[in-house]
Amino acid sequence: MRRRTFLITFSIVTILLCFTTYAAEQNYPTKPIRVIVGFGPGGVADLTLRIVAQKLSAQLGQQILVENRPSAGGIVAADAVAKAQPDGYTLLLMSNGNAVSASLFKSLPYDTVNDFAPVSTLGFFDIAMFAKADSKFQTVKDVISYAKANPGKLNIGTINVGSTQNLSAELFKGMAGIEATIVPYKNSPDVLVALRGNDVQIAFDMLAPIISQYKSGVVRIIAITSNRRFSPLPDIPTIAESGVPGYQASSWNAIAAPAKTPKAIIDRLNKEINMALSTQEVKTKLLEIGVTAQGGTPEDLKNLLISDIKKWRGVIERANIPKQ
Amino acid sequence: MEILTGLATGFQAAFTPMNLLYCLIGVFIGTLIGVLPGLGPAATVAMLMPASFVLPPVSSLIMLAGIYYGAQYxxxxxxxxxxxxxxxxxxVTTLDGYQMALQGRAGVALATAAIGSFFAGTFATVVIAFFAPPLAKVALKFGAPEYFSLMVLGLIASIVLARGSLLKAIGMIILGLLLGIIGTDVNSGVQRxxxxxxxxxxxxxFVPVAMGMFGLGExxxxLEREGVARRVIKEIKNLMPTREDWKRMVAPILRGTALGSFLGILPGGGALLSSFAAYSVEKKMSKHGDELGRGAIEGVAAPESANNAGAQTSFIPMLTLGIPTSPVMALMIGAMVIQGVQPGPSVMTEQPALFWGVIVSMWMGNFFLLILNLPMIGLWVRLCMVPYHLLYPAILVFCAIGVFTLSNSEFDVYLMAIFGILGYIFxxxxxxxxPMLLALILGPMMEEHLRRALVISRGDPMIFLTRPISLGILIVAAIALVVAVLPAIRIKREEAFKGD
Amino acid sequence: MKNLRGTLSSKDLWSGLIFFFFGVVFVYFGRNYQMGTAMRMGPAYFPTLLGALLTFVGIILMAKTFIKPGDKVESMRYSKVIYITLANLFFAFMLRRIGVVLSIVLLVLIGAYASQKFKWSYAMPLALGLAIGSAIIFVLLLHLPLPILGQWFGG
Structure with missing residues (x-):
């Protein structure tokens, strides 16, 4: 026991005092790698990266520095990476948010598809459609029939306009053909408070923070938005299964490098990331925050990015969201 | 006596040498980053997250919580x-705290802050232990209309903060509201x-503006007065509060604690309003109200107690509802989830050691803060005696680095520089x-809640009057407005008569 | 005439002018956004209303000074403003280029130059001490993502 205490204390102190020894290695990486994140610390995307980075840095024998540069649509972070040295030491945490930004903004200082060299996806995470546990809405069909019977009565809570959650709700509205008011909130806790205080009847938000509310019986998850069920919650149907065929929206995270990064470095990173993602340790930790670990080839990521840009462009146009 | 057994469990969980050590580490790091301006607790907690993975859940939460209120302090x-x-x-603490420092009473001000915070922290811990679940229900009653009304009350209270011209204070408040509007509109997604x-x-x-207007402006x-009059006083009168000081700080600490404990439970702005509210209340209720703004001890005691009590009770929504009220708490929830603890309504029953352990550790943390900071006062005060031409370049460095690291952006430093000029001119x-800074924070929230309330009511403004809590707050706001404006008008009229 | 000179150096006149300026700016640029109605406010509603109010406050403040000028503005020392502002702008602009150590040296030297008591004999050691100290505390201990050497030096 005493030994463990000592070890834990020691590891804390080391992390605090950690000096990186610049070992003069020939091969990449010979110095710490920076990953720039377009969000503040603490969100699902940020946590995903931090979990993977911990493993990855052990594999690569180099520190991975997470640099948060929050800005609307993650533009500042993406721009910094697009213009960084393509030497593999500056990487971007890419997400579906970048795909949304490509359609939401009138002009971007970079080309979302061509200015980046995709490396690999890290994980996918679901968005949930949920209501209060004592709500009369049991299924997606209940929601649709209520909205059709009482046009304009239904309030749907999401986070800010143009977020993936907000667009998923817009997509649902459009595909289900219902009339409802989408009430945007600043952050997820506000959405939850609004739902529990009956200001909105249903809400769309990341599955991860909702799970604990669901498990303690406060919230009922009506359905999830991706095209397959979430493995730890096999009883929750997808929206597509519950009467809105073809509906699909999910969020993902990935690593990308500046466009001209040498192929050898991309391949090395891709291999290491896929290896890290296949460990049980990373998988479990990610599942706990609601993320399904899933790597892939750089080409997979490129195709995903292109198809998502197309999908969200359609939703944004249909929902009449003003371009920024 | 369920709560007493709970507390006993808590003491058992928290009072291990290891947890005490982590509490101490957390509080120490928190104080350190709190003292380095701009470097926020959110960034620090994020950096220490991986370290906390290796700790047992109780220890890691105790340490992260320690960072949080250490930074507040x-x-x-x-x-x-x-x-x-x-x-x-x-x-708000700058208003009288810095004045006290200029009068050579920095030690007293720091001691008052430490004592007020400790008392408030202790009281708020008791509140959490006994009343967390019912209070959490109150938090849920606050929807968009209630928050809007609360913001209105906050703005009216901020008029009271003004020392000089009422008209200029109103101008500064409107300017703050307008500056707060800059950015993406939550309700429509349009950029303004x-x-x-x-x-x-x-x-x-907020930080670049505050650093610019307060830090650089000062x-x-x-520098301008360097040769003429000394604004930084060398002589230190006494370090610890005198008997008279003690007498004067009791009531403000009590009032501030009560106010802060209540406002802290409201997610989204409650804890923030508490120090402003406490200061305004003091200005109206204290016997020495008219001395506020010129280095009165009440002006430090009340807001510091309120702020610490609020920081503490803002754990209520997180612990009982699983709803984080700030980015730091979101990170803590993240840390708990990764460790396999599901924060939420069931934490209290399923993980009593964790729930009560954290509550007990809060009190411990406050105790550590007190014993850590009282001896430090002498050291801090000596900092005031460093010749100014050596001290201010260091302040410049901390401001610039702190502001830069907020979101790793040069732009924030440029903003700070511009607001430095504005701060000097103002x-x-x-x-x-x-008042401008308060409005800057409240402005966007106020507009957001107003428009959201109208979306929910489908455009019916009566929603503010038909919801009882909202109506109640608006009535208090109306009374506060009368109380705030009447004396000013009376003085103006007296002046006018004198002038004739 | 004497009254007018009092007005021109009045604190209230200049405060009023600043408020007036900001009010007009917000109203003017607010035209680009949708106004909406009081019941269903557009993005322009709140800022336009507040901008108009601020303009109004500015006008009253200015108008008052023609009756009673109030306190005079004390003399301004522009050089101090310029040094402190430049020090910060320079720091931010150079940080990624020359790294945290050198940019702090610059920040401290330009900033310290604003003081009457400025002397190279104390400023240089102070600058170096703060720069190296900050690099150790912020970068090595707290792991903030700041470049020690900038892009110019391959950092």
């Missing part, structure tokens, strides 16, 4: 010593007044920055 130190509010909640600067999309940050003012014109 540390912010007041710089407010008092060098007029630098590192956190929104310590703006960003003039093509992507960095402005998320709005003007440096320029001091100081020259007797326009006070504190």
């Amino acid at each position: 540390g912010g007041s130190t710089t407010s008092i010593l060098v007029n630098l509010p590192g956190e929104a909640s310590s703006i 007044y960003t003039f093509g600067f992507r960095e402005l999309m998320d709005g003007i940050g 440096i320029i003012l001091n 100081a020259k014109l007797d326009c006070e920055p504190a």
Whole structure:
């Protein structure tokens, strides 16, 4: 026991005092790698990266520095990476948010598809459609029939306009053909408070923070938005299964490098990331925050990015969201 | 006596040598980053997250919580010593705290802050232990209309903050509201007044503005008076409060604690309002109300107690509902989830050791803060005696680095520099920055809640009057307005008569 | 005439002018956004209303000074403003280029130059001490993502 205490204390102190020894290695990486994140610390995307980075840095024998540069649509972070040295030491945490930004903004200082060299996806995470546990809405069909019977009565809570959650709700509205008011909130806790205080009847938000509310019986998850069920919650149907065929929206995270990064470095990173993602340790930790670990080839990521840009462009146009 | 057994469980869980050590580490790191202006608790907690993975859940939460309130406390130190509010909640402390420092009473101000915070923290811990679940229900009753009304009350209270001209204070409040509007509109997604600067999309940050207007503005003012009059006083009168000081700080600490404990439970702005509210209340209720703004001990005791009590009770929504009220708490929830603890309504029953352990550790943390900080006072005060031409370049460095690291952006430093100029000009014109800063924070929230309330009511403004809590707050606001404006009008009229 | 000179150097006149300026700016640029109605406010509603109010406050403040000028503005020392502002702008602009150590040296030297008591004999050691100290505390201990050497030096 005493030994463990000592070890834990020691590891804390080391992390605090950690000096990186610049070992003069020939091969990449010979110095710490920076990953720039377009969000503040603490969100699902940020946590995903931090979990993977911990493993990855052990594999690569180099520190991975997470640099948060929050800005609307993650533009500042993406721009910094697009213009960084393509030497593999500056990487971007890419997400579906970048795909949304490509359609939401009138002009971007970079080309979302061509200015980046995709490396690999890290994980996918679901968005949930949920209501209060004592709500009369049991299924997606209940929601649709209520909205059709009482046009304009239904309030749907999401986070800010143009977020993936907000667009998923817009997509649902459009595909289900219902009339409802989408009430945007600043952050997820506000959405939850609004739902529990009956200001909105249903809400769309990341599955991860909702799970604990669901498990303690406060919230009922009506359905999830991706095209397959979430493995730890096999009883929750997808929206597509519950009467809105073809509906699909999910969020993902990935690593990308500046466009001209040498192929050898991309391949090395891709291999290491896929290896890290296949460990049980990373998988479990990610599942706990609601993320399904899933790597892939750089080409997979490129195709995903292109198809998502197309999908969200359609939703944004249909929902009449003003371009920024 | 369920709660007493709970507390006993808590003491058992928290009082292991290891947890005490982590609490101490957390509080120490928290104080350190609180003292380094701009470097926020969110960034620090994020950096230490991986470290906390290796700890047992109770220890890691105790350490992260220690960082959180250590930082809250540390912010007041710089407010008092060098007029630098590192956190929104310590703006008010600059008003009287820095004045006290200029009068050579920095030690007393720091001691008052430490004592007030300790008392408030202890009281708030008891509140959490006994009343967390019912209070959490109150938090859920606050929807968009209630928050809007609360913001209105907050703005009216901020008029009371003004020392000089009422009209200028109103002007500064409106200016703050307008600056707060810059950025992406939550309700429509439209970008307003960003003039093509992507960095402005998320709005003007509070910290660059506060650092600029208070920190840089004050440096320029001091330099200007370098040869003429000494604004930084060398002589230190006494370090610890005198008997008279003790007498004067009791009531403000009690009032501040009560107010802060209540406002803290409201997610979204409650804890923030508490120090402002406490200061305004003091100005109206204290016997020495008219001395506030000129270095009165009440002006430090009340807001510091309120701020600490609020920081503590803001754990209620997180512990009982699983709803984080700030980015730091979101990170803590993240840390808990990764460790396999599901925060939420069931934590209390399923993980009693964790729930009560954290509550007990809060009190411990406050105790550590007190014993850590009282001996430090002598050291801090000596900092005031460093010749100014050596001290201010160091302040410049901490401001610049702190602001830069907020979101690793040069732009925030540019903003700070611009607000430094504005802060200097406004100081020259007797326009006070504190009401503007409060409005800057409240403005966007106020508009957001107003428009959201109208969306929910489908455009019916009666929603503010038909919801009882909202109506109640608006009535208090109306009374506060009368109380705030009447004396000013009376003075104006007296002046007018004198002039004739 | 004497009254007018009092007005021109009045604190209230200049405060009023600043408020007036900001009010007009917000109203003017607010035209680009949708106004909406009081019941269903557009993005322009709130800022336009507040901008108009601020303009109004500015006008009253200015108008008052023609009757009673109030306190005079004390003399301004522009050089101090310029040094402190430049120090910060320079720091931010150079940080990624020359790294945290050198940019702090610059920040401290330019900033310290604003003081009457400025002497190279104390400023240089102070600058170096703060720069190296900050690099150790912020970068090595706290792991903030700041470049020690900038892009110019291959950092």
